[in-house]
Amino acid sequence: xxxxxxxxxxxxxxxxxxxxxxxxxxxxxxxxxxxxxxxxxxxxxxxxxxxxxxxxxxxxxxxxxxxxxxxxxxxxxxxxxxxxxxxxxxxxxxxxxxxxxxxxxxx
Numbered sequence: 001x002x003x004x005x006x007x008x009x010x011x012x013x014x015x016x017x018x019x020x021x022x023x024x025x026x027x028x029x030x031x032x033x034x035x036x037x038x039x040x041x042x043x044x045x046x047x048x049x050x051x052x053x054x055x056x057x058x059x060x061x062x063x064x065x066x067x068x069x070x071x072x073x074x075x076x077x078x079x080x081x082x083x084x085x086x087x088x089x090x091x092x093x094x095x096x097x098x099x100x101x102x103x104x105x106x107x
Contacts, residue, residue, distance in 0.1 A: 004097045009071050012063040016098070018078055020057040020090050027054045029083030034061035036076040036098060049078055059090075074098040 005016050016034070020027075034049040045067055052058040059078050075095035080088050 003091075004099060005076075006099045006101060007063070007068055008101050009068055009103050010065060011068055012065055015060045015062045016076070016096070017052065017058060017060040018090060018096060020059065020078070020080070023056045025057045025080075026082075027051050027057050027059075027080070031081045032059045033079040033081075034059075034076065035079055036067075036074050039073040039075050039097075044074070045076075068100050071100045071102045074100065 003018075007014075007016075030051065032049040032051060034045060034047055035043060036045040037043040045061075047061065049059050049061045052060050059080075061078075074097070076098050077095055078090045080090065082088070
């Protein structure tokens with residue numbers, strides 16, 4: 001299932017949150033990165049994310065002002081590096097679609 005996250009240009013709230021599936025994934029000792037790129041283009045964000053909940057596994061990324069400065073369509077994912085060095089990317093299929101929308105004052 002494709003997820004769409006909408007945010008306005010320049011906003012830093014709300015953080016983007018994502019529930020990892022299957023729900024029995026262990027995030028003990030894991031590190032998480034949030035990665036986002038212009039749809040089909042270059043990576044614009046590759047930053048540490050936060051583990052909000054280990055069970056069920058939920059991760060998030062808090063936006064910086066520069067992250068949402070340019071309106072457009074983006075593709076995002078969370079990359080988990082487990083305690084043993086194994087890497088898994090979520091969602092496993094497709095991307096989280098992020099839409100940075102223009103403000104009403106923009107032409």
